[in-house]
Amino acid sequence: MEEFFQQLTNGLAVGGIYALIALGYTMVYGVLKLINFAHGDLFALGAYLGLTLLTSLGLNSRVGPLAGLALLVVFVTGLVALAGALLERAAYRPLRQSPRLSAVVSALGASIFIQNTIMLIYGSKIHVYPKGILPAVAVNIFGLQVPLVRILVFVVSLLLMAALFAFIQKTRLGTAIRAVAIDQDAARLMGINVDQVIMIVFLIGPGLGGVAGLLVGLYYGQVNFTMGWIYGLKAFTAAILGGIGNIPGAMLGGLILGVIEALGAAYVSVAWKDAIAFLVLIVILIARPKGLLGERVADKI
Amino acid sequence: MSNLLEICGVTKVFGGLTAVDNVSFDVRRGSIVGLIGPNGAGKTTVFNLITGNYRCDRGEIVFDGQLLSRLPPHKIVYLGIARTFQTIRLFQNMSVLENVLAGRHCRMKAGLLASMLHLPSERKEEREALKFALHELEFVGLREHAAQRASSLSYGNQRLLEIARALASEPRLLILDEPAGGMNEQETEELMALIKKLQSRGLTIILIEHDMNLVMQACEHLVVLEYGRKIAEGPPEEIQNNPKVIEAYLGVD
Numbered sequence: 001m002e003e004f005f006q007q008l009t010n011g012l013a014v015g016g017i018y019a020l021i022a023l024g025y026t027m028v029y030g031v032l033k034l035i036n037f038a039h040g041d042l043f044a045l046g047a048y049l050g051l052t053l054l055t056s057l058g059l060n061s062r063v064g065p066l067a068g069l070a071l072l073v074v075f076v077t078g079l080v081a082l083a084g085a086l087l088e089r090a091a092y093r094p095l096r097q098s099p100r101l102s103a104v105v106s107a108l109g110a111s112i113f114i115q116n117t118i119m120l121i122y123g124s125k126i127h128v129y130p131k132g133i134l135p136a137v138a139v140n141i142f143g144l145q146v147p148l149v150r151i152l153v154f155v156v157s158l159l160l161m162a163a164l165f166a167f168i169q170k171t172r173l174g175t176a177i178r179a180v181a182i183d184q185d186a187a188r189l190m191g192i193n194v195d196q197v198i199m200i201v202f203l204i205g206p207g208l209g210g211v212a213g214l215l216v217g218l219y220y221g222q223v224n225f226t227m228g229w230i231y232g233l234k235a236f237t238a239a240i241l242g243g244i245g246n247i248p249g250a251m252l253g254g255l256i257l258g259v260i261e262a263l264g265a266a267y268v269s270v271a272w273k274d275a276i277a278f279l280v281l282i283v284i285l286i287a288r289p290k291g292l293l294g295e296r297v298a299d300k301i
Numbered sequence: 302m303s304n305l306l307e308i309c310g311v312t313k314v315f316g317g318l319t320a321v322d323n324v325s326f327d328v329r330r331g332s333i334v335g336l337i338g339p340n341g342a343g344k345t346t347v348f349n350l351i352t353g354n355y356r357c358d359r360g361e362i363v364f365d366g367q368l369l370s371r372l373p374p375h376k377i378v379y380l381g382i383a384r385t386f387q388t389i390r391l392f393q394n395m396s397v398l399e400n401v402l403a404g405r406h407c408r409m410k411a412g413l414l415a416s417m418l419h420l421p422s423e424r425k426e427e428r429e430a431l432k433f434a435l436h437e438l439e440f441v442g443l444r445e446h447a448a449q450r451a452s453s454l455s456y457g458n459q460r461l462l463e464i465a466r467a468l469a470s471e472p473r474l475l476i477l478d479e480p481a482g483g484m485n486e487q488e489t490e491e492l493m494a495l496i497k498k499l500q501s502r503g504l505t506i507i508l509i510e511h512d513m514n515l516v517m518q519a520c521e522h523l524v525v526l527e528y529g530r531k532i533a534e535g536p537p538e539e540i541q542n543n544p545k546v547i548e549a550y551l552g553v554d
Contacts, residue, residue, distance in 0.1 A: 163417070166419075167416060167417060170427070171411065171416040171419075171423070171427065172402075172405075172406060172409045172411055172416065172423075172426070172427065172430070173411070173412075173413060173416050174416070175395075175399055175402050175403050175406070176403065176406050178392070178394075178395060178399075178403075179392050179395070179403040179406075182392045182393065182394060182395070183390055183392060185354070185390075186386070186390040186391075186392070187392075187403070188373075188374045188375055189352055189354060189374050189378065189384060190378065190383075190403060190404050190406065190407075190466060190467075190470065191374075191375050191378030191379060191383070191404070191406055191407030191470045192375055192403065192406050192407070193373075193375045194375070200413055203413065
């Protein structure tokens with residue numbers, strides 16, 4: 001039983017990370033009907049920027065572990081958000097009127113570009129996050145010893161998801177994002193600046209993805225420049241699982257996928273971890289092509 | 302200036318088809334103008350040209366002294382032109398209230414950071430927008446439906462919601478594309494009263510409508526299009542007896 005709950009909490013932490021990345025896929029798909037294949041690489045960029053902030057700037061040794069973590073999250077979100085907006089401006093906006101396939105090819109190109117930029121700057125070796133950023137203690141929850149970092153990863157991702165949900169539901173820009181996702185032309189004719197809304201989506205999605213990268217660095221302690229590929233694929237699976245274009249769906253899909261994967265690794269085989277995740281994708285595509293929460297955005301393709 | 306909108310020699314060509322051909326007319330401030338004509342005459346295209354959905358190939362459109370021809374649609378809304386659609390285009394998955402709030406967007410300012418951090422200024426603005434939106438829902442008579450999904454409203458009420466959403470942007474010119482389409486007789490009567498109320502609020506209105514009873518009663522000036530060209534213009538009683546208009550509607554032997 002102990003093993004089960006350990007794996008469950010582990011799965012929730014990893015699932016939180018998947019959910020954060022999946023939100024970027026699903027939001028971009030919502031407004032542009034485009035899968036942003038470079039999203040996974042923006043996530044990797046977040047992991048590497050976090051590493052730089054920790055090692056070169058020594059952020060944590062100056063302000064202490066928790067304040068340091070908060071600052072890290074803010075910096076990484078901001079920087080990766082900017083990178084996302086730049087990506088939209090350079091790779092997607094010029095192709096807004098082109099056939100959708102052109103944008104997909106541009107997305108794949110951007111993915112390779114970002115991945116290789118990271119490799120050029122940091123090298124192709126695996127990098128290790130400095131030890132002792134967070135105290136390596138376990139917290140006792142109902143008799144279960146859960147590592148502090150696992151709790152923090154889960155809490156940070158939950159807080160960000162809650163904030164995003166409130167933003168989307170309650171604010172002027174959130175309403176505009178939903179309106180653009182439903183009917184871009186009508187939104188434009190109702191006075192919504194669609195280009196600006198798309199830009200905002202490309203700030204928020206990659207910002208959250210960047211934090212996810214940082215969390216992976218903290219959780220597993222190591223990063224490499226190709227990590228965007230596998231995490232991107234998993235988060236994409238999570239987005240489809242919840243129903244692509246659907247924001248609560250991405251959150252739910254991420255958490256479910258994380259838990260399935262963790263339990264699969266524990267009770268089936270670690271070697272089958274990825275296979276199990278993608279088996280979930282295949283089953284979902286066959287049984288419920290619209291995902292668990294369905295696709296709220298009507299799509300004629 | 303007594304004209305709020307001036308349309309001067311506007312032409313729009315789609316491929317080989319001239320949908321709107323050198324059309325000119327003026328809309329006086331505070332008036333209700335009807336744009337009529339057989340199906341395919343180019344009425345909705347004229348609306349799309351005014352709202353910036355299409356660009357004019359020739360000619361220009363001036364709103365309150367300002368040239369619209371090169372502006373993107375959202376800026377035109379900001380200047381004070383709002384519209385409804387012939388085929389209803391509400392944000393179907395959002396609530397009635399949220400639809401109106403989306404229409405309020407261009408009169409609000411809160412940026413990304415203010416919204417994310419939920420700053421006091423942003424909260425105040427959201428509160429005011431909510432009040433404004435509820436007020437407009439009250440005005441069109443949908444106040445009690447505010448929390449419902451837009452798609453759950455009856456057809457006639459969806460048309461009213463489109464008007465409320467347009468009003469939320471505080472327009473000076475309201476463009477109604479077949480507002481009575483799909484409404485029963487009683488709903489049409491109520492709509493006519495609503496349009497008159499809008500006029501007394503100081504709004505200028507252009508509408509496309511096939512319900513001739515409504516057009517003749519509500520509008521003080523009519524513009525008639527056929528095959529993209531303007532064939533007549535004048536007060537309703539004059540248009541009713543215009544031989545060219547009768548010919549366009551009934552055909553000739």
